Amino acid sequence: MTAPAGPHDKLPHFVSTAPFDPYSIERMTADQERYFLASQWRMMWWKLKRHHLAVVSGTILLVMYTSILFSEMIAPYNLHSRFTDYIYAPPQRVHLFHDGKLEAPFVYGFHYSLDMDNLQRVYTPLDGHTVPLGLTAPPPAQLQHLRFFCFGDRYEYMGLIPGSFHFVCPAKDGVLFLAGTDRLGRDMLSRIINGARISLTVGLIGVTISFVLGIVIGGFAGYYGGWTDIVVQRMIEVLTSLPKLPLWLALSAALPVNWSPILIYFGITIILGLLDWTGLARAVRSKLLSLREEDFCTAAQLMGASPSRIIARHLLPSFMSHLIASATLHIPAMILGETALSFLGLGLRPPITSWGVLLNEAQNINVVVLYPWLMLPVVPVVIIVLAFNFFGDGLRDAADPYK
Amino acid sequence: MLSYLVHRILIMIPTLLTISALIFIIIQLPPGDYLETYIAELESQGANIDPEKIQFLREQYGLDKPMIVQYAYWVGGLLQGDMGYSFEYSLPVSQIIGDKLLFTFLVAFASVLFTYIVAFPIGVYSATHQYSWADYGLTLIGFLGLATPHFLLALVLLYVFNRYFGISIGGLMEPEFIDQSWTFDKILSVMQHLIVPTIVIGTAGTAGMIRRLRANLLDELQKQYVVTARAKGLAPLKLLIKYPLRMSLNPFISDIGHLLPELVSGSVIVSVVMSLPTTGPMLLRSLQSQDMYLAGSFLMFLAMLTVIGMFVSDLALAVLDPRIRLHGGATK
Numbered sequence: 116m117t118a119p120a121g122p123h124d125k126l127p128h129f130v131s132t133a134p135f136d137p138y139s140i141e142r143m144t145a146d147q148e149r150y151f152l153a154s155q156w157r158m159m160w161w162k163l164k165r166h167h168l169a170v171v172s173g174t175i176l177l178v179m180y181t182s183i184l185f186s187e188m189i190a191p192y193n194l195h196s197r198f199t200d201y202i203y204a205p206p207q208r209v210h211l212f213h214d215g216k217l218e219a220p221f222v223y224g225f226h227y228s229l230d231m232d233n234l235q236r237v238y239t240p241l242d243g244h245t246v247p248l249g250l251t252a253p254p255p256a257q258l259q260h261l262r263f264f265c266f267g268d269r270y271e272y273m274g275l276i277p278g279s280f281h282f283v284c285p286a287k288d289g290v291l292f293l294a295g296t297d298r299l300g301r302d303m304l305s306r307i308i309n310g311a312r313i314s315l316t317v318g319l320i321g322v323t324i325s326f327v328l329g330i331v332i333g334g335f336a337g338y339y340g341g342w343t344d345i346v347v348q349r350m351i352e353v354l355t356s357l358p359k360l361p362l363w364l365a366l367s368a369a370l371p372v373n374w375s376p377i378l379i380y381f382g383i384t385i386i387l388g389l390l391d392w393t394g395l396a397r398a399v400r401s402k403l404l405s406l407r408e409e410d411f412c413t414a415a416q417l418m419g420a421s422p423s424r425i426i427a428r429h430l431l432p433s434f435m436s437h438l439i440a441s442a443t444l445h446i447p448a449m450i451l452g453e454t455a456l457s458f459l460g461l462g463l464r465p466p467i468t469s470w471g472v473l474l475n476e477a478q479n480i481n482v483v484v485l486y487p488w489l490m491l492p493v494v495p496v497v498i499i500v501l502a503f504n505f506f507g508d509g510l511r512d513a514a515d516p517y518k
Numbered sequence: 519m520l521s522y523l524v525h526r527i528l529i530m531i532p533t534l535l536t537i538s539a540l541i542f543i544i545i546q547l548p549p550g551d552y553l554e555t556y557i558a559e560l561e562s563q564g565a566n567i568d569p570e571k572i573q574f575l576r577e578q579y580g581l582d583k584p585m586i587v588q589y590a591y592w593v594g595g596l597l598q599g600d601m602g603y604s605f606e607y608s609l610p611v612s613q614i615i616g617d618k619l620l621f622t623f624l625v626a627f628a629s630v631l632f633t634y635i636v637a638f639p640i641g642v643y644s645a646t647h648q649y650s651w652a653d654y655g656l657t658l659i660g661f662l663g664l665a666t667p668h669f670l671l672a673l674v675l676l677y678v679f680n681r682y683f684g685i686s687i688g689g690l691m692e693p694e695f696i697d698q699s700w701t702f703d704k705i706l707s708v709m710q711h712l713i714v715p716t717i718v719i720g721t722a723g724t725a726g727m728i729r730r731l732r733a734n735l736l737d738e739l740q741k742q743y744v745v746t747a748r749a750k751g752l753a754p755l756k757l758l759i760k761y762p763l764r765m766s767l768n769p770f771i772s773d774i775g776h777l778l779p780e781l782v783s784g785s786v787i788v789s790v791v792m793s794l795p796t797t798g799p800m801l802l803r804s805l806q807s808q809d810m811y812l813a814g815s816f817l818m819f820l821a822m823l824t825v826i827g828m829f830v831s832d833l834a835l836a837v838l839d840p841r842i843r844l845h846g847g848a849t850k
Contacts, residue, residue: 168654349529353536356824360783361817362544365805369547447665454667455787459802474670478791483677493670500665501658504725 159436162513169509172502179499183312190305191283191291193270194468198290198300200227204238206295206303206488213258214243222291224257226250235485259289295488297476306468307492313469315499317384317453318446324388326442329395334426336396337403347400351393362390363452367461376467383462387449398441399431406430436514443507447500454496470496526832530825537821538596542589545810545817552605552808553581592811596818602811606804611815615797622796624708625715625789626781632720633727633777634770636660640724641731645766646758648736660728663721668784669791672718676792685710715792719784723777727770734766771838774831778824 143151153161163169182189198204207222223240226247230237239247243256267284271277285291294304336347366386370379406412407430415425431438456462457471458478465472473492476482482489553575576582583591595602601611640660644653663671679685691707738744739762747757782798789798797816804813 349533349536352533352825352828353540356533356537356779356821356828357541357817358779358782358786358820360786361801361805361813364786364802365544365547365813368805369544451665451667455669458667458669459787459790461806474667477670477673480673480677483673490670490674493667496667497662497665501661504661504664508729 155436159510159513163509166509166512168505169513172504172506172509175498175502176506179311179495179502180315182308183315186309186312187270187272187278188281190302190308191281191285191293192268192302192305194301194306194309195466196268196301196305198296198302200300201225201238201290201292201296202298202300203236203486204290204292204296204300205486206491207240207290207292209261209293213256218258219260221258221260221286222289224259224289226254259286259291261291262286294491295486297489303473303488303491306473307470307495310468310470310473310492311495313380313463313467314450314453314471314496317380317387317469318449318503320381320384321387321391321449322442322446324385325391325445326395326438328388328392330399330431330438332392333396333399334403334431337400338407338422338426338430340404344400347396351397354390354393359390359452360455363387363456364459364461366390367456376464380463380467383453383456384449387452391445391449394445395438395442398438402434403430406433437511440507440511440514443503443510446507447503450496450500450503522836523833526829530829533825534822535593537825538593538818539589541814541817541821542592545805545808545814546585552810555807556605592814596815601815601819604804604809604812606807606809606812611812614800614812615816615819618795618797618800621794622782622785622798625712625719625785625794625796626778628712628716629719629723629781629784630777632716633723636720637724637727637731638770641728642735642758642763644728645732645735645739657728657732660725664725666721668718668722668787671721672714672788672791675714675717679714683710685713715785715788715794718788719781722784723780727773731766731770734768735762738762738765767838768835771834772831774827774834778827779820782820 163173187193204225207225209220209222211217211220213221223242226239226241228237228239228248229235230248237248239245241254241257244253246253262284263282265281265284266279267281269277269279283291292302292304294302294307296302297306332347332350336344363386366389367383370382374382403426412425412429415429420428453462453469454471454474457469458475460475463469463472470492474490474496477489477492553572557572573582581588592602599612601615603609604611604614607614637660640656644656647653691704691711741762744757744762747761748754752760785794785796786798786802788794789796790802793799801813801816803809804816
């Protein structure tokens with residue numbers, strides 16, 4: 116029997132042979148680990164997913180932007196095709212039932228007559244019940260079954276590759292005007308779908324321009340401070356104290372008349388972008404003013420990094436996500452700006468087709484009363500502007516590291 | 519305070535000078551000048567134009583001088599309160615603007631009032647009831663106003679008001695009151711016709727205002743002083759009005775300056791659609807026909823109002839918000 120160890124006896128030095136594990140007391144779950152190791156963008160994505168409205172809006176945007184890749188195929192007609200027998204025809208409805216019997220999707224054909232009292236074209240759907248103007252008995256119903264994945268009206272895909280494939284076509288010898296026709300008998304739906312290509316990209320290009328301008332100008336103002344800052348701030352003040360629309364008007368009036376429509380399009384986007392960078396520049400400036408005092412910035416300076424490298428590699432990434440989110444919120448303003456300019460006849464011109472150009476036809480009160488479907492291009496405008504706003508809001512919340 | 523005031527006023531001078539130069543350049547940007555537009559118009563009507571007469575006109579209007587001299591004339595005139603001469607109307611600019619200015623301000627004032635009246639309760643409600651259905655619904659309505667193009671809303675509302683309330687389409691009063699002296703009926707008619715432009719122009723700014731008020735109020739509501747006040751048992755409504763609301767009112771004040779250019783932008787299109795006798799259509803027309811003194815002086819006038827508006831709102835902020843210190847700022 117050994118004597119119990121007294122207070123002065125040394126214990127043998129204990130060294131565990133097991134591998135060292137700093138987390139042995141508190142072990143992180145797989146979820147926690149994933150969370151702490153996640154990159155900034157991944158965290159943003161998780162936060163964004165919780166924002167339902169933003170997710171829905173994002174999906175809508177994705178669908179709409181994907182659609183511009185296939186505009187010609189989604190549209191039932193070529194956007195320039197005229198149907199002179201169907202001028203100002205109202206929208207047709209797609210039906211599934213005729214006289215209580217289930218049918219493949221179809222539309223009723225039109226009976227056309229002229230109302231000589233009101234000097235109006237009258238189109239009556241031939242559903243076997245409605246009596247058209249000037250007749251006494253309803254003519255027999257005319258069912259025009261839609262065709263799917265079919266060959267129909269010819270087009271040139273992106274203006275280059277000829278084709279005639281559509282996802283939906285009217286019946287043989289039938290017509291399909293789901294959003295009515297305009298004063299030349301062109302299908303509004305096809306024009307709206309094709310107009311998306313221009314309207315949606317105007318905002319993107321414009322925002323890219325204002326984004327680059329904002330970062331460069333705001334970056335230098337914030338980083339250098341002093342005189343550069345004062346000059347830039349005055350510049351911003353000057354630009355914000357001028358009403359935007361008259362400036363847009365004056366600038367687009369300055370675009371040469373003999374430019375081709377596509378050049379005008381780029382001119383307009385550049386104009387929209389040129390006057391919009393002030394908000395972003397201001398955000399970049401105020402952020403940089405505080406960030407340039409941080410230690411990591413001083414460290415970079417001491418190691419001899421050039422100012423543009425410090426701004427681009429060290430300072431901007433720390434709030435890039437936030438910048439992109441705010442830039443998203445500028446796109447709808449540009450889309451609306453294009454619409455307004457085109458409406459006033461100073462923006463894009465036919466044959467380029469954008470939603471603003473289409474709305475140009477809905478200029479007077481007669482349209483509201485007689486041909487309300489000419490105002491339909493406003494629906495995608497509203498949807499896209501709302502979607503961008505909600506998506507941008509969600510993105511901004513998600514990009515905010517302090518929440 | 520006094521040194522801040524002086525500094526602030528002094529800084530307005532280079533700003534205004536830059537604005538005037540910018541406006542002048544932009545207006546000169548389109549090729550040609552007013553006379554060319556004018557001549558083209560006359561020729562299209564089949565009139566014969568004497569080249570000597572053109573030369574005479576050119577000299578009389580000073581269009582033969584170099585750009586910089588024209589600019590100097592214009593700015594010099596502006597400094598003396600002379601806004602120049604409109605080619606198109608053959609009238610001094612101040613006279614043309616003067617007529618329309620009253621209505622412009624009337625519409626602008628009504629729109630600002632509308633924006634505040636609508637945005638304020640909605641912003642407060644949706645902040646205090648964050649993520650409720652009412653919050654989503656009200657915000658959506660605000661955004662709809664932002665998302666709908668002005669001119670279309672104007673057209674539809676015009677029709678609706680004509681159809682259901684019998685208000686005549688376009689103009690700012692019933693046709694029979696034009697050129698009549700001001701009577702009660704005429705004022706009433708003007709008020710009725712103001713409704714549509716007010717709603718249309720006002721809705722555009724409402725969404726932004728709601729969003730800012732809501733965000734500001736949400737930030738304030740999480741602060742500790744609010745928790746303290748709540749913990750000591752202050753009634754919710756009194757608490758809201760007394761502390762966080764006061765703090766979040768800044769956008770209402772700081773926006774006064776910026777509202778003006780926005781409102782004018784908005785009113786240009788609406789006024790064109792609704793044929794209102796405001797400055798909007800006049801500006802559009804003068805920009806198109808290169809009536810440069812009219813367009814330039816009017817834009818300059820607006821910019822001046824904006825700069826002064828921003829100055830006033832800065833001052834008001836400094837006075838009203840005790841947190842704003844004019845000296846010893848920490849910004850390096």
